Amino acid sequence: MTSEAPLYKNHALLLSQSFFIKDNKDELLLHAHKYDFDITFFSEVSDFAHAVEASGNNSLFVIDLDALHNMQADMQSSRKTLMLGELLARLPGGHSYVYLQSVRQGGRFLLQQRLVDSDCLAYAEKPIANDVLVDKLFNLFVQKKRGDLVRLMYLGDAAQLDGAALLEQRVEVLSHDDAHTLHLRVKDLQPDIVLIADAEYERTEAIVRVLKKNIEADPVREIVLLQHRVDVELTRRALASGFDGTIPLVSPELLTAQLVNRANKIRVSKDLIGKDRATGLLNKVGLQKKAQELIRRAAREGVPLSFGVVDIDKFKTINDTWGHYFGDIVIKRLSLTLASQVGEADLLSRFGGEEFVVVFWDCPLEEGRRRLDAMREAFGAIPFEVRPGEVRRFSFSGGVAAYPEYKTENELFLRADAMLYEAKQGGRNQIRIAPNR
Incomplete structure (x- = not known):
């Protein structure tokens, strides 16, 4: 190639x-x-x-x-x-x-x-x-890798955390001050770590059970007790009620170091669970979580999203003609082509096999079509040497749907996938967009 x-x-x-x-x-x-x-x-x-x-x-x-x-x-x-x-x-x-x-x-x-x-x-x-x-x-x-931003939600006095030092290590601090509404805030912002001060836990001991028993709770998320004093009985009760661990507040510097270590482990776990190993892109699990977060953010900020689904044309023929190993090379090259044209706030996923999903942030439908079409042209221009002296070029088809016209991650995917099917039926190597309802 x-x-x-x-x-x-x-x-x-x-x-x-x-x-x-x-x-x-x-x-x-x-x-x-x-x-x-x-x-x-x-x-x-x-x-x-x-x-x-x-x-x-x-x-x-x-x-x-x-x-x-x-x-x-x-x-x-x-x-x-x-x-x-x-x-x-x-x-x-x-x-x-x-x-x-x-x-x-x-x-x-x-x-x-x-x-x-x-x-x-x-x-x-x-x-x-x-x-x-x-x-x-x-x-x-x-x-x-430095990895994605890790979100830490803290229930307690935010002055005890060095937010600037944590942010420098890609850990964002989100403060909250009401134990009775913490579960709603966690559901909305989906933090990776929930840090709860011991005084807040003693006032509302059911708080961890409320967070843990939610069927949509993130299994990677850690809920940690911040202890201002050594109290063995309190630690025992906290662990029994569902806390993943405790951190004694010895000094701000040590607290920052321990939180950064936890964030790094969470970051690696999320990468291994949510990333496709062949391409390094989000996999289906990682995309679902990230897309849901992006939709919630778009709703808060009132911005549009474009949700695109692409599929390599005649990929079975590629595999059957030149072998699965060559097919893997085509997939990797497409992943690099797509990745080079997405922004920092966009999402890119290898959804499965030769199918990819891209979500453009703050992007209306027609602009999403243009951006995906530019990716299609860039991929189509790549020469692949299938045999010594023999060069071929390949293509993909795509479909695009837009938020807020379609509200959920599943609805956006199904509509964009339907448009992808229309593009395939219409001759391949083209992009189709979902019409307004």
Whole structure:
């Protein structure tokens, strides 16, 4: 495939023994490409170090420690084993590394200590199956990203939270002062963390049960008690009533650090639950939650939304003619084409298979049609090399419906999907819009 934009957004550099690379390269690449990252293999420390220094932000650096036995400390040395300290000294600073080690190496605590004290992002024991290794690396890519904004709703005195410091770490504080209406506020704004001061809990002990028993409660959301004083009995009652944890208020700095740590874990969980692993876009679960939030926001602010559904034309023929692996490449390239033309407030999802959904914020119907049509033209202009010297271009069809003409996420999807069907029936490679009621 020929394109100026890189096919894979993320990149892993792997330093390993030559026989390991030879035996595992093809399978590792196959799994990695499904998870939307590429792998470059190295057998020499100097080449690996230069590549690390030249790499971008979307990279992981992986070192197989068994490779030490096949590397020389320098070209003049007759010694064939490179010592760990020599390897660590030759690695570029300012980067974190993933180390693969044998079970024997994993049993040496001092070795683990040496690694974690030397810019270690993570370590893993071998043997490890190629698909498991790739899955773990994908999780690390997720963790490295700064991620979406995490919303924290606080019931208590907001002056106790350092809102500016939290916002700098992508945690937005939403204050509330009435325990009896907290459940309504949570339902409306869908925060990721609910922090409740101990005094508020003691006044209204049913508050957590009311939040937890709602059938629409987000299973990822954490409800945490902020304790101004140590009280074992209060902590016991709080945990029994449904709190996910407690945080003692020792100092504002420690409170901020603990909340940021919780936010980071929630962010990773949301990414793993709500993101499509092949493209990194929202999946069906993630889209549903985000679209519902966007519709509620549009209702509050009185702005229109355009909801588009697109589907690659004759995708079964693509798979049957050039194989499913090539079909995956077409899907990934479409995801990058769509992603390059959505705004920060828009939503983009791989809804399933070759079907994608895009939601344009503050966008009336006709403008939504124009924007989706521009995406269609951009995708149609991409040359795909299906065989050496043979280039093909592909297309997609789409349908668009608008809020507030249609009020719910499900209604918008069904109407846009009906328009997509009309576009397919009308000859494909076109966009149809839902007429006014």
